[in-house]
Amino acid sequence: NAGVMQNPRHLVRRRGQEARLRCSPMKGHSHVYWYRQLPEEGLKFMVYLQKENIIDESGMPKERFSAEFPKEGPSILRIQQVVRGDSAAYFCASSPDSTGGSYNSPLHFGNGTRLTVT
Amino acid sequence: AQSVTQPDIHITVSEGASLELRCNYSYGATPYLFWYVQSPGQGLQLLLKYFSGDTLVQGIKGFEAEFKRSQSSFNLRKPSVHWSDAAEYFCAVGPWAGFQKLVFGTGTRLLVSP
Secondary structure (H helix, E strand, O other), rough: OOOOOEEEEEEEEEEOOEEEEEEEOOOOOOEEEEEEEEOOOEEEEEEEEEEOEEEEOOOOOOOOEEEOOOOOOOEEEOOOOOOOHHHHEEEEEEEOOOOOHHHOOOOOOOOEHHHEEE | EEEEOOOOEEEEEEEEOOOEEEEEEEEOOOEEEEEEEOOOOOOOOEEEEOOOOOOEOOHHHHHHEEEHHHOOOEEEEEOOHHHHHHHEEEEEEEEOOOOOEEEEEEOOEEHHHH
16 A cells, blocks of 8 residues: 655755645545645644645645645645745645544655755 | 644764653643654654553654653653664644644754764
């Protein structure tokens, strides 16, 4: 059973370009989370999605960032007009469901996409 | 406000020596506590978790953690460190119910010397 797959592993963009990060959750998982890890910091929650629904995006910057999890295909985190401050590691995690909370539905993390903005 | 503090940015331990990584948390509701490990260039792997019951929890790779409510702490320990344990360790706190909006500490980087 493959784990959470993120691609690309490394992404380099010039300032002003768009970055698209992809995440395929584990098989059977319908809940996807995106976290961002800035240099020398811990992970910070960005957004929580279920299929075709954004459940909580309270950690997403209000501008330039968007996320989706379509009925078919991977979840996409899109960053428009990237700036140097967007350079970070972006991690996707998935869980089978949210019933019972964190205890019964532990998160499985991907290996991350490391975005560098030049 | 919800927060997790890992006061040690780096720790160096000799191979075979014991290890304790500190974690203090502030959480308004009943917390669910985690320790994750991140090897270079990799994602996070769950070491152990705690919600209730025995305050000493066992995890993978020989790690354990002790929950102390009076000190709001959840320190990670290992009796004998192996060179392969060199990594970054993150403590996190999350809600028991609902979805997993975890709050992470800034991490402790463990170096293992020969």
